[in-house]
Amino acid sequence: MSQPDFLSSARRTIQLEAEAVSDLVSHLDENFIRACELMFQCTGRIIVTGMGKSGHIGKKIAATLASTGSPSFFVHPGEASHGDLGMITSNDVVIALSNSGETAEVATIIPLLKRMKAPLISITANADSTLSTASDANLHIGVEKEACPLGLAPTSSTTTQLVLGDALAIALLEARGFSAEDFAFSHPGGSLGRKLLLKVSDIMHADQDVPEVESGTLLQEALLEVTRKRLGMTTIVDKDGKLLGIFTDGDLRRALDQNVDLKTTAIDNVMTRKGTTVSSEALAAECLQIMEAKKINALIVTDESNRPIGALNMHDLLKAGVI
Incomplete structure (x- = not known):
């Protein structure tokens, strides 16, 4: 058995994911603007949901939004069908992540979200999916090839989801005029908090x-x-x-x-x-x-x-x- 070429594998992975992120720029359109408007006008909370690896990315997106002036938290789609849907109100905006746009746990709660009239934003790689077509704004990541050589492990897709989430958070941060001092109030235990809050x-x-x-x-x-x-x-x-x-x-x-x-x-x-x-x-x-x-x-x-x-x-x- 030949010696594994770890460096070549790493370089290929990074290159493929970098290309996927670079291509993301061309997918930004009026849907991104609509998504930002819905989140900016939200009088409740921004609820992020997703299953599996998309769920892990969703948790990070929710945390980034919350720390940059847009109150947000993550709701597991499976738990939402067993009571946690009560955490969501018509004043909230929901961001649902699913690479295929057909994730069963997410699809199950779509009719309920529509019934309560909570605006729905989706992040998918399939613009014709159930989730995409049901959304008020669909953000298309357009990843055709994962960095995983088997095409199975979510890699490029989750990276672009994360970057798109950051783009949303920063766009809202700038729109709100969120300052470094505002950021410090969300991070009182960090060095920035000590520098900016201590009198x-x-x-x-x-x-x-x-x-x-x-x-x-x-x-x-x-x-x-x-x-x-x-x-x-x-x-x-x-x-x-x-x-x-x-x-x-x-x-x-x-x-x-x-x-x-x-x-x-x-x-x-x-x-x-x-x-x-x-x-x-x-x-x-x-x-x-x-x-x-x-x-x-x-x-x-x-x-x-x-x-x-x-x-x-x-x-x-x-x-x-x-x-």
């Missing part, structure tokens, strides 16, 4: 943890405050508690280079006036951009009266997973 108020040091000294404080005493609060900086405020400036590790190095006397020099003479501030409602991701642009490691959080109410540094952003 300064969620991670800043507040109250007694904010380093602060009054104007006129000697540099030596100010350094003790920097050490106590362990943020590598301290704020300097006037008698009304309003921000005058900031003193950082960088300011200390510059002061030492100038041989400044720590015991007799007032903090006002060596501080950076005003300093860079942010609002507590600002996104943590904005702070990262500010720090990187200005090449600084700490920010002061102020209120409407320019009083320091918080502070954070690069380590806080790193700890919060923003970096």
